[in-house]
Amino acid sequence: MQEQKYILENVNSFEPKHIFECGQCFRWDENENGSYTGIVGNNVINVEKVDNKIIFKSLGVDNLENLVIDYFDLNRNYEEIKRKLSSVDEYLANSIKYGSGIRILNQDLWETIISFIISANNNIPRIKTIINRMSKKYGNKIEWNGKEYYTFPGIENLSKATVEDLRSLGLGFRDVRIYETTRKILNKDVDLSKLHEEKDTEKVREILLSLSGVGPKVADCILLFSTLKRFDVFPIDVWVRRVMNDLYIKNEDETKVNKKEIEKLAKEKYGDLEGLAQQYLFYWKRDTA
DNA sequence: CCACAGGACGGCT
DNA sequence: AGCCGTCCTGTG
Numbered sequence: 434m435q436e437q438k439y440i441l442e443n444v445n446s447f448e449p450k451h452i453f454e455c456g457q458c459f460r461w462d463e464n465e466n467g468s469y470t471g472i473v474g475n476n477v478i479n480v481e482k483v484d485n486k487i488i489f490k491s492l493g494v495d496n497l498e499n500l501v502i503d504y505f506d507l508n509r510n511y512e513e514i515k516r517k518l519s520s521v522d523e524y525l526a527n528s529i530k531y532g533s534g535i536r537i538l539n540q541d542l543w544e545t546i547i548s549f550i551i552s553a554n555n556n557i558p559r560i561k562t563i564i565n566r567m568s569k570k571y572g573n574k575i576e577w578n579g580k581e582y583y584t585f586p587g588i589e590n591l592s593k594a595t596v597e598d599l600r601s602l603g604l605g606f607r608d609v610r611i612y613e614t615t616r617k618i619l620n621k622d623v624d625l626s627k628l629h630e631e632k633d634t635e636k637v638r639e640i641l642l643s644l645s646g647v648g649p650k651v652a653d654c655i656l657l658f659s660t661l662k663r664f665d666v667f668p669i670d671v672w673v674r675r676v677m678n679d680l681y682i683k684n685e686d687e688t689k690v691n692k693k694e695i696e697k698l699a700k701e702k703y704g705d706l707e708g709l710a711q712q713y714l715f716y717w718k719r720d721t722a
Numbered sequence: 723c724c725a726c727a728g729g730a731c732g733g734c735t
Numbered sequence: 736a737g738c739c740g741t742c743c744t745g746t747g
Contacts, residue, residue: 550730555744646730
């Protein structure tokens with residue numbers, strides 16, 4: 434197999450650090466030279482920014498250019514989005530300057546569902562460790578440049594795991610949730626292919642909420658970060674609650690702030706781009722904390 | 723040893 | 736409908 438290369442020149446709104454460390458993905462790691470390597474579907478991809486060029490490398494991808502355009506959401510005009518959102522207020526404008534190179538990835542729906550069920554009541558390093566273990570045991574091995582990588586497990590493969598098998602990966606109380614959701618998707622009680630066809634975000638959200646381990650926050654993350662790609666959602670975790678309280682609500686106790694109040698505020702201020710606004714605010718608050 | 727971090731869920735009012 | 740204890744593991 435031959436290594437493939439694809440280079441983007443003079444691209445705006447593309448900063449690997451912003452993209453891979455804004456909390457949307459768990460399978461990308463930084464290398465010593467500052468490039469990032471990650472697993473996308475059945476492929477290992479390396480991304481490096483040099484001056485104003487983005488260099489993508491991979492092994493055995495049929496069409497690396499198409500994969501990159503799709504996965505990195507390159508057909509969307511983030512400059513335009515940032516212009517619109519920056520006019521909302523100074524707070525958002527500043528956070529957009531901070532995370533100016535964020536792009537929302539088009540990640541596989543199944544992988545996003547399982548990954549964000551794991552994310553519940555969990556931190557990013559531990560989520561990554563668990564997903565790596567899971568992939569090593571139930572995914573396929575890829576060797577590249579003398580290193581081993583493992584693809585995210587397919588539905589069929591993961592359905593072979595018992596609850597005990599899952600628990601041994603370090604999932605804790607999430608084991609049953611992953612088990613039940615895997616079966617539900619395998620049996621097509623929830624048909625993932627049909628979710629893409631449904632236009633009404635609220636309807637898709639309700640279906641996602643029927644999956645074990647998927648609550649309001651996880652559902653919104655799946656809607657935003659997967660190929661479902663809905664921007665009219667506003668995932669509220671502790672950091673988003675914190676930043677919205679600090680900027681607008683100013684309650685003495687941020688844990689007492691009502692979710693409905695935050696949702697209403699986000700809808701009013703950011704409209705149908707609220708999901709993007711959430712990412713800029715989250716990345717800024719989290720990274721400067 | 724304990725405190726803490728991080729969402730879903732079920733039982734309670 | 737909203738509130739709250741519990742679920743598990745890793746870190747300081």
